Amino acid sequence: MPPPPRPDFLRHRFGAALWLDLTAGFVEMIGLVGLHGLLPVQVAVNAPLAIAAWSQTGQDFVARTLAIPVFILVTALASRALSRAGHGIRLASGHLLFFQCLLLMGAMAVGVLLGPFPRSDAPAAVAAGLLLVSAMALQGVGAAWLWRERLSLVSTFDLARLSIRMGRGVCRGRDVSPQLMRLGAFIVGAGVAALVFPIAGFWSLGLAAAGSLVTLFHFVPFDFARAFADVGRR
Template sequence: MSAPALPTVPVGRALLVNGLLAFVAGYVDVVGFVALSGLFTAHVTGNFVLIGAEIAALSTQGVVGKLLALPVFVVVVAATRLAVLHLEHRGRGPLRPLLGAELLLLGLFLAAGLAARPIVSADSPPAMLAGLLGVAAMAIQNAKARLILANHAPTTIMTGNTTQVVIDLVDLLRPGTIDREASRTRLVRMAPALLIFAAGALLGALGFAAASFWCLLAPMAALGVLVLGTPDARPA
């Protein structure tokens, strides 16, 4: 049975939002990973794999920060949910305030990262503060993807996107596929997010190598574009 089609939204708007947010997620995730001994900021459950790897190698480098990432992520997601309910109760669209909050947290991630240099240990308090601010920013992005952008393709965890893209490609190439239009629609929405996430990850690695935490100005600029271009109303 094929996956259900995504609800209809303007394709151009969806691609713009998805593209910029996928770029932000890929970029920030790699900066955290490179700068903070393998800390995932967007894909937080991946930190448990790395904790296991460190324990197997009889190392504790970065373990404390990775352990704290999940509870911080959970708290921020819960706070985001409450904020969305509050804003909707007051008749305000939640997307723009959440984008602004994510932008603010990325700015604090940048500032804390600069203050923590040189990072000798990812478990030093300044380094952990920087990493957890990055986790908090990506927690907001993960939460809003579920709460108010559920009709857009996911932008933070690409495993599901990759799986669906492959399934839809097979269905489009297979003779006799019944719902080709649904497969084509999903492919148009999901494939760009996947490719842009990968490009963001590559650029994040190059940016950090060239400019340290200053490179976070790039995803902040992408979020700034979305903040300025988002009306203060609930998206369709």
């Protein structure tokens, strides 16, 4: 008699969220210091920055302009693929985190081989930036499936919603602490990247890729045997 299938589960659910936010803060700072102000995580902020660049002759705007449609496209395609896959939530999200790791390593390779970039609109810089944007889009979709949340990364919308609830007096300490801890993880990740990037350059993206692998194997955890079996059934 075959053994029963292993259940989909998350190990250390909140720890996984903190680790993903740490990775997100790290990648955000790499975009800021290594790609001249591109924001791979808070992608919507690139819109006013691109508009401001359009209004000033000689300012770079291509990478910021492309970041938003690329983020939307990758998020939509990944969400559609997950909804049609029929996998368990844990296994399907694990696939996304695995591909996120590959995209981060791809951005690292572009930066190491072709960087440093004199301007953000250099073709190689645009390629590296869009790889980072795509990687964070996959992380967002994967985390959203894991936690069934609309907003899976720390964002200004999360902080605004939390502040409104605090102002109304309907937010208790146990509601505030997790969000503040996740914000702290994002800030710590950004601070580490700010310290490491001047020394290691784009090699530092290897730490972000390692963060994805830690989440993938320790917190999710991902099962390669089930993944290969699923591929074989296709």
